[in-house]
Amino acid sequence: MSTQKHTDEISGVETTGHEWDGIRELNNPLPKWWIYTFYVCILWSLVYWVIFPAWPYLSSGGWKHTAGSYGYTQRGEVSAELQKVAEGRAVFMKQIDAMPIEDIAKNDSLMEVALAGGKATFADNCAPCHGSGAAGGNGFPNLNDDDWLWGGKLADIQTTLTHGIRWEADADTRQNMMPRFLDDKMLTREQINDVAEYVLSLSNKADDAAAATRGSEVFAANCVSCHGADAKGNQELGAPNLTDAIWLYGGDKATIVTTLSHGRGGVMPAWGARLPGSTIKELALYVHSLGGGK
């Protein structure tokens, strides 16, 4: 670095004194617009310090920061926006709360709100068991289809959601029991085999016609009280239809034998204690809209 002053011959401008292989850098002043913009930015930063939280300081309680003249925080901004959303929704939620669920389904604008809200609630609370697309899984019903254990009308779905299934904490929970025919020594292995053949024969899947015929008698003695004489089930009791194509646990013989031997008793929580009534209505409308609603 040179300390000697040097002036460029052509432009008459002083150079910075830096030289690289004979190339010198002209020491031109910064453009005025740039300088003024810079000054304005400095001024702006002063204003910023006053208005917004800016300076950290150490107090007896640890690090604090200046609050700014408006007490602005980003968290506060988010809270205010969430508050606004909640207020906007409150108008609709009030109506949803007051209206019978069947009437909501006939109101286009309320329905739009309910389906959007129901979708979000479903993703938060129901998807872990029923899946994000409500397609269910083994032991968890598919909510898209037209087969309902406890009824597919809006009111039925609302009741199921509110009180749950076999949820002991709720006195009004939906309650039934598939007996453990083998474990409780109600039927022998042979009888269970026969009745399984009979159940398969309802879907034309039986291999052993003789066993199925024997099984029909066992069925008449033990199963019709819940599943009905025609084996089409009973939604009042939550007894599944055994003649259709939908099986909660599987429709092959081994699974049917397992079901007969050890019973079934899946549990769904009662959401009435966890979610407000309007949200349950939204959820019921959403589930009803998935394509299987009655």
Next chain:
Amino acid sequence: MSEPATNLENLVAEAVGTASAASSSALNDDSAVAVNSQLNRPLYQSRIKVQPKLVHGTFRRIKWLVMALTLSVYYVTPFIRWNRGPGMPDQAVLLDFPARRFYFFFLEIWPQEFYYVTGLLILAALGLFLATSVAGRVWCGYTCPQTVWTDLFVFVERLFEGDRSARIRLDKEGWSVGKLARKVGKHAVWLLIAILTGGAWVFYFADAPTLAMQMVTFSAPMTAYIFVGLFTATTYTLGGIAREQVCIYMCPWPRIQGAMFDEESLLVSYKDDRGEKRGPHKKGTSWEGRGDCIDCGQCVAACPMGIDIRDGMQLECIQCALCIDACDEIMDKVGRPRGLIGYDTLNNHDRRKAGEPLRFRIIRPRTIVYAAALLIVAAIMVVALASRETLQLAVLRDRNPLFVTLSDGSIRNGYGIKIINKDTAAHVFHVTIEGLEGARLAGLSADEVNPTEIAIGPDALKNVRFYVSLPKDRLSALDHGLAELNFVVTDETGRHTVRETTFRGPDQ
């Protein structure tokens, strides 16, 4: 280059022959130095204001006409009405951002059709290339908004402060009431023009008569005022103050133009073969052994870019042709033929020198390529516009779940369907499926009376959900759990569109 004022006066007077004050006063300039000439421009220097002198002649008349025409188009267009039927905007040219529509007379462009605008921009670019290769920077010289508004601002400046010499004198004078009045008047009118420019701009984005009424009653949306303010500021700054600096330092076009010119392009040029050797000429003396240029500097005085056209082709020259008028005026006075400065080609310059006949080759490979590209793009645009669909259908099959088994063993798929009615009338659309035998179409709920009829308003779209189910005994139609399916939408006028999709079931 820089002659004292008295010299110039004498010079012209000598050349014209009659030293009458009347005829020479028009040429009486303090100086005629090309402030932007390369020779006069050091590497670092503040801008010296260019004071273009008023000229009279063919090109000045053309420029007045073009100015009147372009400004009229700009100010009048938003007020042209175009009937599109009830419920639709009746403004011929409208960029409706809230509704996301662009209306241009018979055209209506939706956001997803923005490629039409891309096509228009390509056409504009090719048009510019073609014009430039034929006749140089005609866009810059005559029609560019920067040129038009600068010309208008200079016109206003001339009204208040007089022509070039008067303005230069005024700027040199100390401040007085008279000078202040002139300056304030000029800036006030400039501001008014700038406000009107910004004001007209916002009319392209909302219903012009309504907005105009709102603007003057101060009830227009804040956005409108902000944009009027923005365009007032830019018009005032670019047209009134920055002027030629915009063309020289801000605009990329002068840098690109070199690629568009060739030796056969018509460019505003000084014919040095005829003009040199330049120098003062006394009336009555012979023109033998010298050029026609009397070095009067009128071409420099007239130049809005502050250059000397006699220095040859230069980046700063916007080819506004005002120097042609300025020179022709002088040539008439000294009794020499017009056209010492004129539209000329590089090749003709050489041909003249070589004594060959002049040729103007407008049709040559470069112009043919540009013209062909222009025609092809225009043809594509016309075909695309003529075959524009006013009914569109989008089908999205549910992915989660892929399919649902129903209690009777049939398989059901869900579809989200979007029907876009770009027509200006409401229609009822009938939805059907084809291509998969045995498949049935159902709306969301089975008890709807006619779930396949969908009414959609004018210029609107609707999302509908549909279910398609395939009976158990038809599942063999699926190949690896997959089958082709078409959705067909028809309206009551017979317009119809088909969208292909698939149907999925268990892989058996």
